[in-house]
Amino acid sequence: MRRFLRPGHDPARERLKRDLFQFNKTVEHGFPHQPSALGYSLSLRILAIGTRSGAVKLYGAPGVEFMGLHRENNAVVQIHFLPGQCQLVTLLDDNSLHLWSLKVRGGVSELQEDESFTLRGPPGAAPSATQITVVLPHSSRELLYLGTESGTVFAVQLPAFRTLEDRTVSADAVLQGLPEDARHRRVFEMVEALQEHPRDPNQVLIGYSRGLIVVWDLRGSCVLCHFLSNQQLENVCWQRDGRLMVSCHSDGSYCQWPVSSDARPPEPLRSCVPYGPFPCKAITKIFWLITKQGLPFTIFQGGMPRASYGDRHCISVVHNGQQTAFDFTSRVIDFTVLAEADPAAAFDDPYALVVLAEEELVVIDLKAADWPPVQPPYLASLHCSAITCSHHVSNIPLKLWERIVAAGRQQHTHFSTMEWPIDGGTSLAPAPPQRDLLLTGHEDGTVRFWDASGVCLRLLYKLSTVRVFVTDTEPSENLNAQGEDDWPPLRKVGSFDPYSDDPRLGIQKIFLCKYSGYLAVLRCPRPPQVLVLELNDEEAEHAVEQVEADLLQGQEGYRWKGHERLCARPGPVHFEPGFQPFVLVQCQPPAVVTSLALHSEWRLVAFGTSHGFGLFDHQQRRQVFVKCTLHPSDQLALEGPLSRVKSLKKSLRQSFRRIRRSRVSSRKRQPAGPPGEVPEGGARAERTGVQNMELAPVQRKIEARSAEDSFTGFVRTLYFADTYLRDSSRHCPSLWAGTNGGTVYAFALRVPPAERRMDEPVRAEQAKEIQLMHRAPVVGILVLDGHSVPLPEPLEVAHDLSKSPDMQGSHQLLVVSEEQFKVFTLPKVSAKLKLKLTALEGSRVRRVSVAHFSSCRAEDYGEHHLAVLTNLGDVQVVSLPLLKPQVRYSCIRREDVSGIASCVFTKYGQGFYLISPSEFERFSLSTKWLVEPRCLVDSAETKSHSCPHNGSGPEKVSGRARS
């Protein structure tokens, strides 16, 4: 505490800190976790997604994003935009309605909740009487019609949510309006559909679940006409001119009904079961859209043959003899069709189908002949296959960027060329000042390259590393096999793959050199493989050179009991343009890989495992050295597959086993248990045993770490530096490695000059070994130059992007362990400064990274500091070189272990972490580098020329972008 206060008394420094640091969570990238509702405004051209946790997210043109969070932690069931307004109504699963609006404040729109409302029935009424099933925002903009489970339709006035009792359409009133022969039907049951007549706002179509559909005259309060179906009703849809109505039913059929008030016993014009004749599942929603060409589009959800395809999540599109059932890999939440927004237009002319599935958003181009998907600029499914690691590279040179984009473009040929159709609002955010890449490694062995420069996280390129290896499954083949069945005409769409969890393929570490285009990838856990790839604009066919690195070299008596290794494919392999592997290093024993470093200037790659580390010269394709870091007594590390990164399935299974085992053992242990709670007797003992297990207080053992602890050999961090390792007169390349046991190894390297690089071997010699007495895992190593500035990245100086480091003054070594920050002098290692984090705060360092913080006032002023994430989820800035804590913000919940584990920092004080398997939260510690949505949505500017009416003056536009 005192340490935090001590530096705080310098007012100038305090002022400077305010100019340098500030904490914001700016934007969420990716696909919302557990979406539960979809809404779309044809006039605003904005999409809304509600989630089970009560969030509402709005998306328009790329960069236009809003997010709102209900105070209640309830699932959003429905979202409806009010016609022609910047307002929307959400229905939660607690039966409450919420009115949100986009209001302009300070030149940007903000989303804010205005009002909330829960429908109350008459006293004594059953709760189902007011349980809302359907919401219809009336085109008058003032009324909301609410269909309920009881069959009553309530009218509510907006924006105050005042119930208009005289406008209530009760089931009884409808029954009175029906002719005798229709009245024999039993209770109406719940309202399934409410649709306003497309031409006459005074007519509303009410569909009841038992199959009765009526057209209700709002002014005259009478039934204009009715339709009787003998199947349970699921949904209805008006034809645009109001002369036809289409209903869909639970038996997988849909019917077309002519609408005219005089046709007395209306019969369906046509009724069909699209995937009959065998029993089918319900068609839950249908769109009937007419086109200028005359032939309508029928788009419906479900209706698949129950027995053979009942488990599919399909949406079928039928048009002009062409029929496709789009088959989604996850449940379809809802869908909508983008069509002509002007209600006065004669035709719908649909142009895109928007489907919200549980794990992704898919947009289908309906204009193109074969209905290809459109590549979304946002809402990317980050979790197509589970993310196993991530790596951020700031400020990518244009050249490399273009090459990656070009390589990616060739992978995206199956996408439609259509412009992104959801383009409401205007993004006011300045163009991103630099190009940033976020690389994610996945469980299926792919590395995805994301454009992380701006608000929209967009997939640029996908690298698959599977091809190099012989695996059991050839994933592409089964997919094609399914497509061959001609009926139903299924077509797989979307990128989410629920079946990709081969842990042998998971990527553990990624390192990309932005100047040379070298990429190193570590795959885990069996066996650890280092793959070095190079960007190639042409496709190529070549063999991948394989080298084996035995980290137990010279160690006697170790017997590996872990997994067998995965074999690489022999012979030349064909590679697409993009990153192509040329060297593969397989580490022995096949345990866990833990760290990776690449130096593109020296053409060296270093890798660390649970057993040691090695250095590989990828120019000469030769191993330089290996070093075993195991403690002689560390038997545990040798015996098992030490997969620290387990698949979820595996860890679940293990935790269940553990519970079972602990139940058994606690039962056994009973007699020896602590006095006072020793029960006697069999069955009782058993029950108490379980209870004790649950009630026993959590205990923590206090014990000093010893050198003999297991896993001390884990190499946690690797670092290349050109510094004074041996003496203060000559600097040389060096490799630094830090282990779990608090040991730092330093190797002096001799890299031959460029002209003799191929002829002479790279030499390495151990120069130093530092043992931190507190023995905490070393998580970061850094060398500061004579001006106490971190050494630049390799090739950074060569590309004129950094000042060359100061080689005059004395260098300093910073070692960050989980518990302490320590600065040592170089070349003679003596302790200079330290900051004890754990001893003072009880938190441990999880991530540490150097970041450059620019001042928001002075244009060219900036400082290098350490951005630190602790195991408590706090983000701190620790100053360099004096190691003074500067600021601290709580960022991630401490219980959110996966969020903390997934955090990456950028070079300019921003960061990302996973808030769900599919979403990255972006945060910023910098006052200068903020990437957040700033956008404007204005209802006046929209293309809606709708209803001429309304006297409420200029639209209110409002909102508060929530944090």
Next chain:
Amino acid sequence: FGAEFRRFSLERSKPGKFEEFYGLLQHVHKIPNVDVLVGYADIHGDLLPINNDDNYHKAVSTANPLLRIFIQKKEEADYSAFGTDTLIKKKNVLTNVLRPDNHRKKPHIVISMPQDFRPVSSIIDVDILPETHRRVRLYKYGTEKPLGFYIRDGSSVRVTPHGLEKVPGIFISRLVPGGLAQSTGLLAVNDEVLEVNGIEVSGKSLDQVTDMMIANSRNLIITVRPANQRNNVVRNSRTSGSSGQSTDNSLLSCPPQAEPSLEPEDEDSDEDDIIIEDNGVPRHIPKAVPDAGSLESLTQIELNFESGQNGFIPSEVSLASVASGTNTETRAPDQKLLEEDGTIITL
């Protein structure tokens, strides 16, 4: 040796260093190259060792007026002769000393010499802590003995401005038999942990406190409120004014009168990182900048406490006169010394 008696005088006000005294003894007895153990009989008749400046000064200052000194050859030494009551139980110490075989008959736990001892724990800052609290320092040397305790979450009742309130706290839940914590006798199950190395634990999670303790494990200072409040130190200085306070928990809400002077000492604990250069010999990493932080008063307390641990507890037995010794002229004993340090433990 056989037995040899010498009598000489020392200046009581300037006793000099133990080394000089040792040299003097060797000179007087003409045994320059023999390792010897030096002991003296204190006022209670206990045979106590002299092996450093402190107990040498103590011995000189307590001489009444003669100081009887016993010298034995190191290799023949009978360690068990030292300790409380030794001179009283065995009427003839000289016999014991000269013929150690006499009581080798009884199986004895061999206790090594005090210079081989090191402190394992101490109670510190007694003067600045409320009487209900106890600040315990555990010394962890090497790895041979585990710290040996467990902590858990719990709740304690505090006096706050709003009355009694139940607040979450951290408690000692278990002591490992044979562990450092248990062997000190200063910590017990259900003691509430209030601070770790001067940092309050309130508001911190069990895991945080665990990490803090482990991070400080080489020099762990825990402030506890013992579950058993009967063994608390009673200080004369306090009892006059604050006796009402000392019995309840209300002191917790009082602002601490004095900050414990823990800051400098956490600097010393882990400066001993090891560097191995070019596969050479490991050595400790030196400090780049000489630290101004000097040895503080704690060292003094520790040293005194060390004596306490070794059984230097004053008893009421008066000295039975025993022959044979080297007597030194000294003044009357200064009996207040031990009490002033406030390091007396009640066992």
